[in-house]
Amino acid sequence: MNIVVLLKRTFDTEEKISIANGQVQEEGAEFIINPYDEYGVEEAIRLRDNHGGEVTVVSVGGEEAEKQLRTALAMGADKAVLINTEDDLDEGDQFTTAKILTSYLTDKNADIILAGNVAIDGGSGQVGPRVAEGLGIPYVTTITQIEVNGKAVSITRDVEGDSESIQTSLPVLVTCQQGLNEPRYPSLPGIMKAKKKPLEEIELDDLDLDEEDVRAKIKTLDIYLPPQKAAGRLLEGDISAQVDELVGLLRNEAKVI
Amino acid sequence: MGRKVLVLGEAREGQLRNVSFEAIAAGKKIAGDGETIGVLIGESVGKHAEELIQYGADRVITVEDVQLAQYTSDAYSQAFMAVLDEEKPEGIVFGHTALGKDLSPKIAAKIGVGLVSDATSIEEEAGEVVFIRPIYSGKAFEKLSVRDGIVFATIRPNNIAPLEQDKARSGEVSSIEVPITNLRTIIKEVVRKTSKGVDLSEAKVVIAGGRGVKSEEGFDLLNELAEVLGGAVGASRGACDADYCNYSLQIGQTGKVVTPDLYIAAGISGAIQHLAGMSNSKVIVAINKDPEANIFKVADYGIVGDLFEVLPMLTEEFEKLRAVVN
Numbered sequence: 001m002n003i004v005v006l007l008k009r010t011f012d013t014e015e016k017i018s019i020a021n022g023q024v025q026e027e028g029a030e031f032i033i034n035p036y037d038e039y040g041v042e043e044a045i046r047l048r049d050n051h052g053g054e055v056t057v058v059s060v061g062g063e064e065a066e067k068q069l070r071t072a073l074a075m076g077a078d079k080a081v082l083i084n085t086e087d088d089l090d091e092g093d094q095f096t097t098a099k100i101l102t103s104y105l106t107d108k109n110a111d112i113i114l115a116g117n118v119a120i121d122g123g124s125g126q127v128g129p130r131v132a133e134g135l136g137i138p139y140v141t142t143i144t145q146i147e148v149n150g151k152a153v154s155i156t157r158d159v160e161g162d163s164e165s166i167q168t169s170l171p172v173l174v175t176c177q178q179g180l181n182e183p184r185y186p187s188l189p190g191i192m193k194a195k196k197k198p199l200e201e202i203e204l205d206d207l208d209l210d211e212e213d214v215r216a217k218i219k220t221l222d223i224y225l226p227p228q229k230a231a232g233r234l235l236e237g238d239i240s241a242q243v244d245e246l247v248g249l250l251r252n253e254a255k256v257i
Numbered sequence: 258m259g260r261k262v263l264v265l266g267e268a269r270e271g272q273l274r275n276v277s278f279e280a281i282a283a284g285k286k287i288a289g290d291g292e293t294i295g296v297l298i299g300e301s302v303g304k305h306a307e308e309l310i311q312y313g314a315d316r317v318i319t320v321e322d323v324q325l326a327q328y329t330s331d332a333y334s335q336a337f338m339a340v341l342d343e344e345k346p347e348g349i350v351f352g353h354t355a356l357g358k359d360l361s362p363k364i365a366a367k368i369g370v371g372l373v374s375d376a377t378s379i380e381e382e383a384g385e386v387v388f389i390r391p392i393y394s395g396k397a398f399e400k401l402s403v404r405d406g407i408v409f410a411t412i413r414p415n416n417i418a419p420l421e422q423d424k425a426r427s428g429e430v431s432s433i434e435v436p437i438t439n440l441r442t443i444i445k446e447v448v449r450k451t452s453k454g455v456d457l458s459e460a461k462v463v464i465a466g467g468r469g470v471k472s473e474e475g476f477d478l479l480n481e482l483a484e485v486l487g488g489a490v491g492a493s494r495g496a497c498d499a500d501y502c503n504y505s506l507q508i509g510q511t512g513k514v515v516t517p518d519l520y521i522a523a524g525i526s527g528a529i530q531h532l533a534g535m536s537n538s539k540v541i542v543a544i545n546k547d548p549e550a551n552i553f554k555v556a557d558y559g560i561v562g563d564l565f566e567v568l569p570m571l572t573e574e575f576e577k578l579r580a581v582v583n
Contacts, residue, residue, distance in 0.1 A: 011393065013510050013511075013529070013530050013533075014529055014530075016396070016529075017393050017396040017397045019397065024393070024397065035510075035511055036511070093371055094362070094371075094372065094374075095365070095369075095370075095371050095372075098362075098366065120393070120394055120510055120511070121392060121393055122392060123374070123375060123390075123391065123392055123393075123394065124372070124374035124375065125358050125362070125374060126361075126362035126365070126372055126374060127362075128362075129330070129359065129362035129363050129366070130362045130363075130365065130366040132363075133362070133363045133366035133367060134366055138330075138331065138441035138442050139330065139363075140442055141358070141359045142355070142359075158505065159355045159447075160354070160355045160456060160457070160458065160505075161450055161457065161503070161505030161506070162447060162448060162449050162450050162505075163447070163448045163450060164444055164446070164447050164448075165444070165445040165446040165447075165448075166442050166443065166444055166445065167442070167443045167445055168441055168442040168443070169441070178504060178507070178511045178512065179504050215404075216371070216404065217370055217371025217372075217403065217404055217405070217406060218371040218372075218373060218401050218402070218403060218404065219401065219402050219403070219404050220399055220400070220401055221387065221400040221401060221402055222399065222400040223392070223397055223398070223399045223400075224397065224398055224399075224400075225396075225397055225398075226395065226396075226397070226398060226536070226537065229555060229557075232541070232543075232553060232554075232555070232556040232557045232558060232559055233557065233558055233559065234548070234553065234559040234560075234561060235558060235559065235560050239560070239562050239563075239566055239567060239570065240570060242560050242562065242567075243560070243567060243570040243571055243574055244574065246542065246558055246560060246571070247571070247574045247575065247578065249558055250519065250540070250542070250558075251578070254519075254539075254540040254557065254558075256461075256462075256518040256519040256539065256540045257486070257519070257575070257578070
């Protein structure tokens with residue numbers, strides 16, 4: 001099976017966000033594979049181990065994303081592709097990323113494409129379905145289980161807490177939800193091997209795209225931190241007095257009850 | 258300037274979701290002095306048309322077919338595209354629900370436009386529609402506008418106020434026939450795991466438990482309080498990992514993001530990943546034995562105490578209050 005994983009480099013979930021000149025500051029921050037994409041990498045490796053084939057991880061971004069691609073290779077992916085847009089694009093949106101990925105994937109004949117259900121930075125969850133539409137293949141989002149049998153694919157997906165059993169067929173794009181699997185840590189031999197695995201770097205030119213083709217449809221006007229909340233109030237007295245006071249405050253001060 | 262805006266209404270368990278009324282309000286902001294048109298897709302959804310109009314839609318278009326009884330992206334995109342081709346709108350609004358999240362990128366890709374997902378505010382500034390949406394799981398916000406093409410957004414439940422229902426309002430309801438073909442994904446079965454009617458992401462009140470709840474039975478206390486308040490129960494990752502509850506309840510950076518009017522955190526320490534999922538709630542109450550717990554930093558009101566003592570007392574007090582009000 002020809003398996004492709006779409007992967008994004010994101011801030012570590014522990015990171016505090018700071019902003020200067022309307023931009024999120026990256027300096028000194030830790031970066032990781034977007035956690036939902038990591039489920040994709042893990043599932044791709046398992047599918048390959050069961051069905052044979054090859055796992056390719058693809059990322060759109062800058063030079064720094066190489067580190068996260070190497071991590072995916074160390075987990076067990078076979079090869080990686082970095083579509084480096086650093087020199088070509090100042091800004092992009094989900095349309096931009098999806099268009100680039102679609103152009104790259106269009107002649108790759110992937111049987112199954114795995115993406116994260118959402119990236120924890122931008123949080124839009126658009127790229128997976130957009131790429132599927134661009135490639136003209138079906139997609140299933142927020143999956144928690146997948147089984148492939150020949151061309152037939154059985155999927156369980158999470159729908160706001162309920163679960164749906166879906167039947168579809170290859171080729172298909174899926175987006176991964178928590179609960180799909182428990183991603184492995186790269187082993188030491190895995191890390192050693194990853195250094196020798198192929199990591200191809202390409203640019204928009206190689207995809208016959210120019211800036212104009214992928215120009216963002218959405219314009220960012222500003223980025224800012226949420227307003228600081230005033231310090232909260234710790235209630236005092238014995239517990240039943242505190243409970244009484246809380247009920248009063250919620251009713252009369254906060255007016256939410 | 259006026260725009261023609263399509264707003265997708267969404268029913269759940271036989272009723273329009275609240276987010277659909279919020280989406281109409283959002284649609285009207287984008288429309289300006291233009292027209293806001295409700296779109297209803299399903300097997301038998303015409304009965305909801307009047308309500309959409311009462312909440313502000315100028316008219317409603319329905320697409321009904323047995324193949325639309327359950328949501329699939331192929332069937333619903335065919336239905337919506339048919340309406341879009343007929344009406345040629347300048348704006349589109351969906352709720353940022355499971356359905357809206359799944360369908361909106363497909364429609365945006367089909368028509369080659371941008372999409373603002375999960376907007377929490379929409380305002381018109383000098384003729385331009387300006388959106389605000391959370392990024393980095395609510396640790397920051399971005400302000401966006403659309404360069405050109407259709408203004409398309411999904412809105413986060415509980416953030417944009419719906420208009421008052423006006424039972425005297427009326428408008429035209431029409432339907433279009435759409436042949437639904439070539440469904441590539443088929444739903445075999447739906448297993449309901451969510452017990453009660455209130456959806457976590459739309460709930461006005463959320464009672465969430467963490468490791469401090471200690472067991473599956475411990476969550477009964479949360480369920481009881483949630484029932485009295487007409488709210489939903491959520492959980493931290495720690496409680497889900499410990500098997501006290503289902504992952505569908507998880508609130509946080511991985512998991513659901515909620516913005517209820519009232520969030521009560523019981524036995525939750527307040528890891529940054531959890532805060533990411535709830536810190537934009539309007540009022541936050543923290544109950545924790547540890548006065549140093551991080552959750553108190555975001556709480557409006559805090560009780561340092563044992564949740565097993567506090568929650569039943571709260572339930573009792575709210576029950577009394579409910580008895581008085583009724």
